[in-house]
Amino acid sequence: NYFQLENSTDIKTIESMGQKFVFLDRSPIFLVAYSLRGETSNELVNQLDFLHSYLLSSLSQRQVLRIFDKRENFDLRNFLELTDFENLDEICSLISEKFYPDVLLGALQCLTLNKSYRSQLHDSMLQNLLKQSDLPRGTLLYGLIVAPNNRLCSVLRPRGHTLHTTDLHLLFCLVFHQFQNSSDNQELWVPICFPKFNSNGFLYCYIKFLSSPSQKQKESKRPALVLISAQKSAFYQLKSLGDKLVANIQSNGLLDKIYQSRPIRIGDIQATW
Numbered sequence: 001n002y003f004q005l006e007n008s009t010d011i012k013t014i015e016s017m018g019q020k021f022v023f024l025d026r027s028p029i030f031l032v033a034y035s036l037r038g039e040t041s042n043e044l045v046n047q048l049d050f051l052h053s054y055l056l057s058s059l060s061q062r063q064v065l066r067i068f069d070k071r072e073n074f075d076l077r078n079f080l081e082l083t084d085f086e087n088l089d090e091i092c093s094l095i096s097e098k099f100y101p102d103v104l105l106g107a108l109q110c111l112t113l114n115k116s117y118r119s120q121l122h123d124s125m126l127q128n129l130l131k132q133s134d135l136p137r138g139t140l141l142y143g144l145i146v147a148p149n150n151r152l153c154s155v156l157r158p159r160g161h162t163l164h165t166t167d168l169h170l171l172f173c174l175v176f177h178q179f180q181n182s183s184d185n186q187e188l189w190v191p192i193c194f195p196k197f198n199s200n201g202f203l204y205c206y207i208k209f210l211s212s213p214s215q216k217q218k219e220s221k222r223p224a225l226v227l228i229s230a231q232k233s234a235f236y237q238l239k240s241l242g243d244k245l246v247a248n249i250q251s252n253g254l255l256d257k258i259y260q261s262r263p264i265r266i267g268d269i270q271a272t273w
Contacts, residue, residue, distance in 0.1 A: 013041045024048040028068035043104060047095055050103055050166060053195045054091060057170045058084050061199035083178050090177050106165050111151040112264045117257045121154040121249065128245045135237050142228040146172060147258055148221035164196030175207060175224050184211045189235045204229050206238040210246060212255045223258050
């Protein structure tokens, strides 16, 4: 209340005896971080901005403004689902309790994959898109294949356009925390607001988890195919594209290469000490 009533937006940090409070004004929502760990104010602001971005990914900025314009004392929790609270808890846990520098650095992890396999994967996505005659130009905005632990395998995007890393982290959190237990034959069609792309509207994500028939043991975590469109009615067109793409990468053995990939080790780098 002090931060809001005093209207002192220049005062964003309060420090005392190793304790730090950092405020972030995202009116009509105000966020505050409390830390004893010695992060800089900018680092804490970035964490708060990521949490705020998650709220917008679920509701959109337009809806938040409309809600609070009608009732300034509205309890935002009434608009959130149980899964939203679970996802927020998971994000906070990743940031504060686990080794997850991706958000703090504004970076993405890539799957360790041979260059030729990654090129084949990308070419397969592109060629299947070009062959899809019933898919009007511009229907597919972005296509991604993502491995567990938020590691990007391949991405298909318009030339000169990319999704912000914050938007991608939000997408990965949704895919691997909320939908990971989906069955092999289940296909998802999910609206999501990408706040750094357009905070006032929703895009639609076709999500399908990829299981390899050649894997002897069923993996608890599976890579996922994500196709993103601005058109709410594009599910069946993206499903058709997704089915052909999955069949193609399975027949070429590329899905097995994703499953067999392992993180790089220091010993793998042929460098002298």
